Amino acid sequence: MPALIAVAHGTRSPAGQAQIRDLVARVAARRPGLDVRLSYVDVQEPKVAEFTRVLPDAVVVPLLLSAGYHVRVDIAEAVAGTRIPVTKPLGPDDVLLAGMLRRLPAADAVVLAAAGSSDPAWRADVEQLATRVGARAGYVSGPGARVPDVVADLRRQGARRIAIAAYFLADGLFYRSLNKAGADSVTPPLCLDPEVTDLVLRRYESALLTSANTRL
Numbered sequence: 001m002p003a004l005i006a007v008a009h010g011t012r013s014p015a016g017q018a019q020i021r022d023l024v025a026r027v028a029a030r031r032p033g034l035d036v037r038l039s040y041v042d043v044q045e046p047k048v049a050e051f052t053r054v055l056p057d058a059v060v061v062p063l064l065l066s067a068g069y070h071v072r073v074d075i076a077e078a079v080a081g082t083r084i085p086v087t088k089p090l091g092p093d094d095v096l097l098a099g100m101l102r103r104l105p106a107a108d109a110v111v112l113a114a115a116g117s118s119d120p121a122w123r124a125d126v127e128q129l130a131t132r133v134g135a136r137a138g139y140v141s142g143p144g145a146r147v148p149d150v151v152a153d154l155r156r157q158g159a160r161r162i163a164i165a166a167y168f169l170a171d172g173l174f175y176r177s178l179n180k181a182g183a184d185s186v187t188p189p190l191c192l193d194p195e196v197t198d199l200v201l202r203r204y205e206s207a208l209l210t211s212a213n214t215r216l
Helices: 014-030 048-052 069-079 094-102 120-133 147-156 173-180 195-215
Strands: 003-008 036-040 058-063 109-114 136-139 162-166
Touching: 003 014, 003 048, 003 195, 014 036, 014 058, 014 195, 036 048, 048 058, 048 069, 058 069, 058 195, 094 120, 094 162, 094 195, 109 120, 109 147, 120 136, 136 147, 147 162, 147 173, 162 173
Parallel strands: 003 036, 003 058, 109 136, 109 162
Antiparallel strands: none
């Protein structure tokens, strides 16, 4: 059975580090006998290339919310010259959307908060997700309206209770900034949802199925 190389972004937040470790531990516990490794593309060690060099029979599952730079460049470079498949990142996915909605309190207005990116396809995904939530999109960095500005604009329009639907996998600097954005509540990091454990495994299994169909 191919190993599962989970690839997270990495964070200096001890809480965020623990949340990602716990997610990967849940994945491993769900599949006894499966070799599950945790790696990173930034901030933390080990980097994903350390595993792709020594585990030729493996599947890379990005614990990321978009197919942005880290997938297209960092992870692509780590698997270059190997036959290791890379699955879709965790997001966007209906599992993440459902998890946010379950934890979203009653509010007059909702802001879907995301990290931000210069990638137009990434921003389009976020805007589409915001539309499905019935929210306005706000960003912590990159192009687009900043989360505190969106919250302030909604206040000016008369919203009394504003909730932030946090499109962040784990705790970190960007996620914690949402607590200072002026909203009344912020949903917890997505990786705390037990359903995300199954999502990681479904990504892994999709690569196995694709590989099996290719051999037929």
